[in-house]
Amino acid sequence: MKKVVLLAALGLVAATGSSFAADAAAGEKVFAKCKACHMIGEGAKNRVGPELNGIDGRKQGSIEDFKGYGTDLKAMGEKGGTWNAAELDKYLTNPKAYNPGTKMAFAGLPEATDRENVIAYITSFKADGSKK
Template sequence: MKPRIIALAAVFGALASASFAQDPAAGEKIFVQCKACHQVGPGAKNLTGPNLNGLFGRKSGSVEGARYSAANKTWGQVWTEEIFRTYIQNPRETIPGTTMAFAGLRDAQKISDLIAYLKQFGADGKTP
């Protein structure tokens, strides 16, 4: 199942990133939906979900001190833009057994904007 998801993510990601400009300011507004469970930026803490500093390039289930489902810990994927696009549309379908309660974000432009916002934050929470 993993190779199929990754292949679909790569195809969708290539199409979506070519079609939609990314707007970090719009992504910050979308991130409001995530704030109940996630933080990002300097001093971000793990809440119900892990902090999202340095998300892209990080292995799933790897933030120290965060509580993860067994499914997230063993998924073994490195977060890329393409994988995140697939995941955020339907987390429970992408990682069966995840405890993430979010129903999903399906608007491709909003996903692009959210990615642009999250990509601003390094592992230390700082922006360039």
């Protein structure tokens, strides 16, 4: 009987533990979907999409040597738009709805957990590509 109670208690800890903070390690796996176009971390370069270092607080469409922006994202940045977790969540839900002129040919991440985790992962890098 004691064993059953203990197992139930452990199960509860595990369940509440996982439903809290977003999981950057799980987000790294989700980032596999982004890797075809984006690099992040030390030495990251622009590919089909801009490198994503220091994305938390970064001005939208602001990587100078990236030539592949659609007009809208640059304009949003010029009006003071910056990326943060809330904006990234909206963008990654449906890039085309967020920004109809986007050049990001990506359907979006319909699962809130995938978005939370991938945002935790990409926002864990500083502008120089090192981890926060």
